[in-house]
Amino acid sequence: MARVVILGAGISGHTAALHLKRRLKRAHEVIVVSPNADWNWIPSNIWVGVGRMTTQQVTFPLRPIYRRKGIDFRQARAAAIRPEGDGDSDSGSVDIAYTDPVRLGEEERLTYDFLINATGPKLNFAATPGLGPDGNSLSVCTAKHAEQTAAAFDKVVEALQRGERQTLVVGVGHGACTCEGAAFEYTFNVENELRARGVRELADVVYLTNEYDLGDFGVGGMSFAQNGFVTSSKMWTESLFRERNVRAILQAHVERVDPGVIHYEQLDGTKGSLEFDFAMLLPPFRGADLKAYDRQGGDITADLFAPNGFLKVDADYAAKPFEDWKAEDWPRTYQCPLYRNVFGVGIAFAPPHPISRPRSSPDGTVISPAPPRTGMPSGVMGRVVAHSIADRIERGETAPLQTASMASMGAACIASAGAGMRTGSAAAMTMYPIVPDTARFPVSGRSLKETTGEIGLGAHWTKLLLHYLFIYKAKGRPGWFLIPE
Amino acid sequence: MDDAARSIAEAPLPTRRTLRARSSLPFQVLRFVAFNIRMLRMVKKGHH
Numbered sequence: 001m002a003r004v005v006i007l008g009a010g011i012s013g014h015t016a017a018l019h020l021k022r023r024l025k026r027a028h029e030v031i032v033v034s035p036n037a038d039w040n041w042i043p044s045n046i047w048v049g050v051g052r053m054t055t056q057q058v059t060f061p062l063r064p065i066y067r068r069k070g071i072d073f074r075q076a077r078a079a080a081i082r083p084e085g086d087g088d089s090d091s092g093s094v095d096i097a098y099t100d101p102v103r104l105g106e107e108e109r110l111t112y113d114f115l116i117n118a119t120g121p122k123l124n125f126a127a128t129p130g131l132g133p134d135g136n137s138l139s140v141c142t143a144k145h146a147e148q149t150a151a152a153f154d155k156v157v158e159a160l161q162r163g164e165r166q167t168l169v170v171g172v173g174h175g176a177c178t179c180e181g182a183a184f185e186y187t188f189n190v191e192n193e194l195r196a197r198g199v200r201e202l203a204d205v206v207y208l209t210n211e212y213d214l215g216d217f218g219v220g221g222m223s224f225a226q227n228g229f230v231t232s233s234k235m236w237t238e239s240l241f242r243e244r245n246v247r248a249i250l251q252a253h254v255e256r257v258d259p260g261v262i263h264y265e266q267l268d269g270t271k272g273s274l275e276f277d278f279a280m281l282l283p284p285f286r287g288a289d290l291k292a293y294d295r296q297g298g299d300i301t302a303d304l305f306a307p308n309g310f311l312k313v314d315a316d317y318a319a320k321p322f323e324d325w326k327a328e329d330w331p332r333t334y335q336c337p338l339y340r341n342v343f344g345v346g347i348a349f350a351p352p353h354p355i356s357r358p359r360s361s362p363d364g365t366v367i368s369p370a371p372p373r374t375g376m377p378s379g380v381m382g383r384v385v386a387h388s389i390a391d392r393i394e395r396g397e398t399a400p401l402q403t404a405s406m407a408s409m410g411a412a413c414i415a416s417a418g419a420g421m422r423t424g425s426a427a428a429m430t431m432y433p434i435v436p437d438t439a440r441f442p443v444s445g446r447s448l449k450e451t452t453g454e455i456g457l458g459a460h461w462t463k464l465l466l467h468y469l470f471i472y473k474a475k476g477r478p479g480w481f482l483i484p485e
Numbered sequence: 486m487d488d489a490a491r492s493i494a495e496a497p498l499p500t501r502r503t504l505r506a507r508s509s510l511p512f513q514v515l516r517f518v519a520f521n522i523r524m525l526r527m528v529k530k531g532h533h
């Protein structure tokens with residue numbers, strides 16, 4: 001009986017767990033280690049953050065699902081990987097510390113035959129002084145954060161109702177952030193909600209970002225074919241800002257968030273500050289900061305993980321200038337090159353380099369987006385690695401690994417810009433591939449046919465449909481595997 | 486006016502007709518179907 005241990009029960013880890021168990025049935029053991037008892041459909045947190053959904057609508061408890069599926073769930077946090085085993089055992093193992101209230105504080109060493117690191121991002125609020133819910137700004141990265149943010153938003157609405165001017169800032173809280181799409185989405189939800197509550201007039205809505213241009217989204221922007229022209233996501237995004245009267249501060253690295261004031265530096269070296277009444281700023285991400293040890297207990301963390309804490313996989317990590325970046329630099333199998341039974345999926349794998357052109361200020365501050373790894377590719381990676389592992393367990397070491405490179409995978413990003421079955425709206429984008437491949441698509445690195453952007457009520461319905469579909473799928477309900485990632 | 490503000494001020498503003506189309510039920514039903522087909526096509530193309 002083989003044992004597969006999955007660290008993290010987010011989009012990629014949970015997808016991997018469901019697929020693995022479906023393939024391996026009761027013949028093999030699947031263990032999921034994750035610190036939270038609940039699963040969260042993170043993309044819908046932006047609706048929690050404006051009070052349009054509750055935490056209960058975007059989360060559900062994992063235990064009953066894992067019990068039903070025969071997956072062993074340990075509510076715990078992984079701290080270290082021992083890929084060569086330790087003095088007592090030759091099997092690779094992970095050190096975990098229970099967060100389960102029943103076993104709180106207990107530690108355990110779990111052996112594995114295969115390991116999937118799907119620990120997602122560590123929300124690195126500490127990178128910017130004063131950033132985050134424990135500091136002076138808000139977040140929607142977890143359902144709990146989003147709930148707190150909704151309460152703060154209600155207070156701002158009350159102030160507006162009293163006739164007081166309010167400044168609402170939404171964006172990213174560091175020059176090296178990713179996930180600009182989520183910040184953009186939350187901006188327009190806030191703007192929409194202010195209108196819905198009849199208080200838009202006295203509100204100044206500002207989008208603050210590290211992107212060079214609007215519409216960059218950490219993927220270097222997109223080109224669309226529209227009405228017989230090739231247009232840019234920049235113009236498309238700016239149009240929405242103009243229509244909705246939202247201001248933008250671009251190319252910004254937030255240096256510090258004081259109570260009511262954001263201090264930032266811009267790419268040209270200028271420093272600015274912005275007073276706010278409400279600020280939702282996403283944190284930069286880093287890896288879960290797992291440690292790694294060899295058989296003798298020597299620290300091999302730097303061999304397995306990149307300096308940003310993400311797991312190194314089958315990517316080309318050689319440093320090279322932007323002009324030399326290639327689609328082939330991106331990983332295909334997500335297998336760790338040093339230990340072939342270890343894989344890294346979703347946000348947890350180390351990307352070889354950004355997608356947007358890297359830029360820094362005269363002082364050397366990096367102000368350009370890190371590459372996004374959104375829900376769709378994260379889920380696909382989880383599934384592909386699950387099948388690779390199941391193949392190896394069933395057919396042996398020589399079974400070929402399945403592949404899913406972000407340079408041959410598309411993504412759909414639906415940025416909601418307002419809720420309501422009749423009044424909702426969303427900006428829906430598709431891009432193919434995620435990582436531009438100029439060898440295949442010389443004009444813009446992406447297929448002009450498959451890379452599209454449109455705004456409308458229909459896109460909002462799609463976003464809502466995905467909310468229900470993915471929660472249905474994550475609950476492992478009948479036919480769940482027919483719903484693509 | 487800074488560069489970002491200037492660029493936004495010069496961006497194309499949707500006409501009333503475009504705005505109406507974005508919220509028109511029959512038209513959006515068609516767009517909904519079209520977008521989902523496109524998404525499925527992409528899923529099939531890239532996910533192997």
Ligand SMILES: Cc1cc2nc3c(=O)[nH]c(=O)nc-3n(C[C@H](O)[C@H](O)[C@H](O)COP(=O)(O)OP(=O)(O)OC[C@H]3O[C@@H](n4cnc5c(N)ncnc54)[C@H](O)[C@@H]3O)c2cc1C
Nearest residue numbers: 008009010011012042043078119120182346347373374375
């Ligand atoms: C506000 C917001 C909105 C978003 N909207 C969209 C969207 O509309 N569309 C889209 O495609 N993507 C969206 N994303 C991105 C999407 O949420 C991520 O791509 C996706 O969650 C990544 O999946 P993952 O499995 O890598 O990480 P996660 O889903 O974050 O899962 C990581 C898991 O690992 C666990 N974990 C952490 N540390 C440890 C540890 N030490 N040991 C064990 N487990 C650990 C966590 O508790 C969690 O369960 C959004 C993100 C945010 C923040």
